[in-house]
Amino acid sequence: MTTTDLEVAGSFSAGAARAAWDAAPERLRRAAEAIGTLRARGIHLAPVRHHSPACAVAVGAAIEELRPSAVLIEGPEEYTALIPALLHEETRPPVAVLSLGDSGSGFYPLARFSPEWVALRAGHAAGAELAFVDRPWGERGAGEREQGEPGPGERGEDGQTTLMSERYLAHSETIAAVARRLGCRDHDEVWDHLFEARTAGELSDWRVVFDDVLAWAALARLDYEEAVLAADGSLDREARMSARVAEHVERLAGSGPVLVVTGAFHTLALVEALSGAPEGAVVRDRWPAEGYGEVASAEAWLVRYDHERLDGLRGYGAGMPTPGYYERLFAAHEADLAHGAGTAAGDGGVGAGPGVGVGVGAGVGRLSRRPSPDGPTRRQSTDLAGGGGLAGAAGTAGAAGASRLAVEVLVDVARAAADRGHAVSLPQVSAGAEQAVRLADLRGRPFPGRTDVLDAITSSFLQDDGGVGVDRPLGLAVAEVFGGRALGEVPPGSASPPLVRDARERVRQVRLTVDDSVPRTTRLDARRTPAHRARREVLALLDFVGSGFGRQVSGPDHVAGRGLGLLLEEWEYAWTPLVEARLVELSHLGATLDAVALARLRAAEARLAEVASGTAGANGPGAGGSPGGGPAAASGGPAAQAPQAVDGAATLMAQALVMGLGDHLPRLAALLRSSLDVDRDLASVVGGGQRLLHLWRARTELGAEAHAGSLLDLVGQSLATAAYLVPDVGRARPEDEDTAVATVVALRTLVREAARARPGAAGASRAAAAPGVAASRELARLREDAATAPSVRGALVALGSVDGEVTDDVLVARVRGALQAGADPSLAARFLGGVLRAAPDLLLHTPELFDAVDEALRRLAPEAFLAVLPDLRRAFTWLRPTETHRLAQRVAASTGVRAHEVDVRVDLTEQDLAAGLVLERELAAVLARDGLARWSGAER
């Protein structure tokens, strides 16, 4: 990083760039000359940033002016075969070309505002020959795709790569230094500042734009060693591209210029290779003596894509964040150009400063803003200190559309925020628009750019200190508007994508039949047979992505938490055409089953995170099926702040393990940890803890041995949170007491089971048991607290007695106390209900307790007895039939009647059971036939 670099980088505002070349490193200056020479030879290099509207406008302008005979685009050359599909009138971006290789899949996405897309469409309109010229995907070795520390998000965790990686730019030290110098937060804002902040008119001056983009990227390129570029395959790709360009130029000699659209990072190498410069030797030396021969052919598919996965901020590594915003910006540029063309281009002049006559809606009419004397003319200065001088060589067309864009975006964000409950008033929108224009002015931009608008939102739409917040209504609104929601279209009849093939292959690998659509059943013993485990994973995977391939009929369902004691699983499956159709629909989510499942998992995570932050509606997390199941899952705790977030996260972990996606457990564990912080529902926390403990126990059949320690740690953390939440259940309202008692019982079970799980568990944290201690302590505290809800207290006393923490004397004294003469009969009945719910057999094993209860019931006044009778009746149902029988004998003995007079005993035979089961199955089948399988609980 030299001072010279900095000055050059900082000062290449459009006009100043040329002068700045003089200060540039020698190598860049020679490249600049070479570009001129190449242009004279009819080779026009268009360096672009992928998905940059600015570059897209420039490419469009270049094609219009040059009318090239060929447009050559960076992209695996086998994609040339897909050009007709790409040009098909029903193809709507965002779309992507998908390649499959041994080491994963690669997407080549195209948005409406991608320079490559514009190159295709405009080139076709101009009658140019179109071709992709990059190295075939299949020839790019695994090492090539993994070398050189991929940038964050550039390589998806699902093994998917993007073919338009720009990690070099994100990681370049030079660009980082420029960012610091210009007061920009990151390289994206540097780019915005230097390029996206140009008016459509300026962008139409494509030679200047391309020169500047080249300088920007070349400076970054100089940061990298040749060895790095060789190792990651950049040089091989550049060799291929330059050779193909040379071929086309030779073939088309005399028929017109050739335009080469590539990522700017490669352009320097192409210039040097094609112009014969000495630095180009490293690339030229890679040309094979006999040439590259025929254009490679390999399978590739055109698939739908969406903004969500195009968004750099949401994990896609190529290129620009906030596709929704840039699509609008591109549309604004197009409108400006169309307008400029209609009214004699060039009448704008310098006078068309920022935000002239912006008047959208009544309240924002005030926005019209003086063209600042501090405006374009001064911005041409190369003076950096004030925050960068930018742009404005000769503003030809105005930037009315681009200026209006800020207001439109502000209005839309305001509306989206209002939909989510964050009202934004018209004066706030107006103030925001004003703020955006002033920020642009302060930062030296002709119209408000992305960060200016975002900052204006932060300034004007908030009236508290919470920040925009990614999970607050305003943050979600910003994400919606800036992220965009577009989903592309591909023409009907496009070749079916590889997801189908992948799924078929996976199913075959585990030796399930896919050759016909006859339903079959398979029984699996995942604990003892690894092959069965693999089979279960594939079945679960296909089930989770919603292919309709198979469903579990019986056996342990780790996700729903049913049948956990069972060993054998039974699945029904059938490979029907519907399954294939469904997979085709899903193929925009990924090229492999794992990728699609992961996309779904992530969506469920996002929903859960939204729920956890309390912004979603009343709906549950819906994470691949409601947790359902045990009594603890009933919702409606005292504070339903983040309903079931912990249990939901634990369910997702179970889901991932069942599908064999254990690699993603750490991320899900982090989600669970953050849910622990917000979930105020003890039932959910305990339920989640139980689920985790179960996963730990089932670690063998789930193939989760590696995660055993962290699962136990999470159990420990759930227990710690549970300990914190215990006081809440003590304050349960009468109608919630049943749930509260069930939760307390479950918590106590969890504490005991967690303690049992601890010794001998390899890798388990020593802390795992400690929170159990805390939970027990809190339960004991609740037990001693007179204000605790009566049934909870009764349950705790009974549990204490079972655990030996409460002696029989104390137990009896407590029960007597609760039931003594003068006690409110309904409170007494609830207390007794709690005791019976938690430990029904105490009544049989502790004669003093029996006497106490008996005595209290006898003493009740007839009206009071009638009033609490329903509660009592229910309380006694917790006894098992044999226990009821024994209790009846006791009652008979103490009252002097014969047992059969007080005991009604229903004897069930095995035949009764069998008949009942048959009936239930028939009913389930009928319901399933009518599409009501949910009623019988057969479908998760």
Next chain:
Amino acid sequence: MTTQTTTAPAAELRPSAEVRYADELATLARWDADRGAELPPGWLLSPRAVRAFIVGDEALGVSRKFYGDDPLVDRAVVSLLGRQGLMLVGEPGTAKSMLSELLAAAVSGTSNLTVQGTAGTTEDHLRYSWNYALLVAEGPSERSLVPSAIYSGMRDGKVVRFEEITRCAPEIQDTLVSILSEKQLMVPELGSETRVAARPGFNVIATANLKDRGVHEMSAALKRRFSFETVAPVRDRDFEIELVERQLTAELGPVGQRPPLSRDVLEVLVTVFQDLRVGTTREGAPVKRPETVMSTAEAVNVAVAASLEARYLGDGVVTAAEVARQVAGVALKGDEEDARRLRHYVDNVVRERARSDSRWKDFFTAAEPLWR
């Protein structure tokens, strides 16, 4: 978070920003003049120069005075250009006041037009009051009128600072509503037509704390007249340790005069505060955030109290045990819900750390019986 590069004249304990940084302000003014930069009406510097004054500019030799959030500075500068006032909100100890002082010094050349909001602030402090001797002698006149900071700011076109606005009673706060929207102040005592009209350059920078107990709500009408900017708490642990240490010295004197507080113990203190403030430990374990604001200012209070305890009740050396006892008393203000949260923290995090670290063991041993 000031970096006081310019040494101040000894006369004042703490000279205001425009005195301390007079050289830099002059440099920036020259820079504006050389560029021919347009100054907003009533401003002494261009917006870019104001920005450079606060975030620094190496080339001009201007030091950086505010760390961490440059876009926030941009937004603040731009907000002052508009009709809206600027409201800096955030927890105590986040350098809100310093930012407002720097902005006022750079924009208007003075940071002394300041209203210090308290529960006792009256309307007179915001509008004007009278020199009663003169009032009785001469009747109401320009001479007997005592202008408030806001009055002066409007008259002279300067930026006025309003510190701790939420400490004032709502009806007093609301005096600002009409001043900010009409940009004029009526003085009926001097005749029904007499008024002070705000000259260009007038604006208000208010600082407020929205989460503290005992502060007043702001009316919606008042909120509408401000752009809100949140100043985030200090995230950097070493920086916060340094801040606490500096404040401790300011309160109890330099090391040697106060009980020694080792860096290890300070680290425990700051870590506890950061864990509880953020809601997760650095290792990623979730903790419950107390209602009480775990600000740097509170961390200083704990350090002071722990030092005093060590001096008068202990053996003169501050250990993590004193810190543990004081965190409960000083920071949690006896809120039962918060005590539960802290218990959760001790159970979940401190217990684990105590196993391998003697400082945390001290903390744990002292905290456990206390917070049962």
